[in-house]
Amino acid sequence: MSEYRIYLSPPAQNGSEAAALLQTLESNWLAPVGPALQRFEEDLKHIQGDKEILALNSGTSAIHLALKLAGVGAGDEVLVASLTHNATINPIIYQGATPVFVDSEINSWNISPAFLKEAIENRVAKQKRVKAILIVHLYGMPANMNAIVKIAQEYGIPVIEDAAEALGSSYNNVPLGSIGEYGILSFNGNKIVTTSGGGALILQSNEEREHALYLATQARDQAPHFQHSEIGYNYRLSNVLAALGSAQLQNLNEKVTKRRDVFNQYLEAFSKLNNKFNTEIVTTSIERNSDFSNRWLSTFLVHPYNEITAETWRLALLKAGIEARPLWKPMHLQPVFQSFPFYGNKTSNQIFANGICLPSGTNLTSKEVSEITEIISSLYT
Numbered sequence: 001m002s003e004y005r006i007y008l009s010p011p012a013q014n015g016s017e018a019a020a021l022l023q024t025l026e027s028n029w030l031a032p033v034g035p036a037l038q039r040f041e042e043d044l045k046h047i048q049g050d051k052e053i054l055a056l057n058s059g060t061s062a063i064h065l066a067l068k069l070a071g072v073g074a075g076d077e078v079l080v081a082s083l084t085h086n087a088t089i090n091p092i093i094y095q096g097a098t099p100v101f102v103d104s105e106i107n108s109w110n111i112s113p114a115f116l117k118e119a120i121e122n123r124v125a126k127q128k129r130v131k132a133i134l135i136v137h138l139y140g141m142p143a144n145m146n147a148i149v150k151i152a153q154e155y156g157i158p159v160i161e162d163a164a165e166a167l168g169s170s171y172n173n174v175p176l177g178s179i180g181e182y183g184i185l186s187f188n189g190n191k192i193v194t195t196s197g198g199g200a201l202i203l204q205s206n207e208e209r210e211h212a213l214y215l216a217t218q219a220r221d222q223a224p225h226f227q228h229s230e231i232g233y234n235y236r237l238s239n240v241l242a243a244l245g246s247a248q249l250q251n252l253n254e255k256v257t258k259r260r261d262v263f264n265q266y267l268e269a270f271s272k273l274n275n276k277f278n279t280e281i282v283t284t285s286i287e288r289n290s291d292f293s294n295r296w297l298s299t300f301l302v303h304p305y306n307e308i309t310a311e312t313w314r315l316a317l318l319k320a321g322i323e324a325r326p327l328w329k330p331m332h333l334q335p336v337f338q339s340f341p342f343y344g345n346k347t348s349n350q351i352f353a354n355g356i357c358l359p360s361g362t363n364l365t366s367k368e369v370s371e372i373t374e375i376i377s378s379l380y381t
């Protein structure tokens, strides 16, 4: 853990966390449910455009419950972005369903509407039961929601938004996670806001929230004794961690501004590099007019030049004690998921092959970013 001087995306405190936690401890609300949990959900509701919120113990559990609510069960299929974290996929398997992987579009790196359409037509023609479209807003960048929603409506299939990395991002001014039938957020340790571990499910109605709450708390029937008619889960976020979450949310806007500033500083340095060699050595994902990305991680594509690749960058930074990482490896390339269908032209293979995540922490200084861009630029001279 101590091998790096500069980490990729370490947790950042704003100074209000310790007091919030202490207050919760002193109130003795150590029980899983309590006033801090309710407040955290209200805070999130406010951020997410007044949608219903259920705070959970992870983003993965939120995806699992969204799939349950969407009616995904054994033998069903879920169309899902291939370029993502495996936590997007695992709950599909928990439900006994089949993931059908869809390739990326090159601009946003997110699910390609063209290949999504091709996949739906093909699966439906094969009489497969496609029950949900699970899209991801990777690294905070909005997916092409207008096109996706249009296709989903044409076939009457619900959209689930994995906005685990996209708190603070928006599409046409609508917060990501609040556009589809269901959305999910993650508050894992490396995300822009953390509860050290946690997540949330975003829902359209109170009725659905009540149903999700019932499933998340062991599916207990209305009775003085413990009676169960269904299989439930223990997925609720603890009241103590919720207090940490509300404290972390206090400066969400500043956090987003900071991450975007870091990204823009990198972008400026790499534009200079491109200009100097008069070729596109470095490119990145691009915001459309509709898009506002939190730039959770600053991610770039390093097009091989004089045998310098993304891996050359990573090793040079590692030598200086700086953590950089490849992008998520597409799910259709993962040994565990290789038997599942894939629709696309391998754009995501290319993105993965050339991609890199650079340090993007909220507390990263512009001096540190300069140090990183200088190490990289010096590789080319």
Ligand SMILES: *Cc1c(COP(=O)(O)O)cnc(C)c1O
Residues within 6 Å of the ligand: 057, 058, 059, 060, 061, 084, 085, 087, 088, 136, 162, 164, 165, 185, 186, 187, 188, 198, 199
């Ligand atoms: C972090 C992440 C998740 C999972 O969230 P957890 O809270 O770690 O369970 C899901 N999808 C994506 C894209 C993520 O980055």
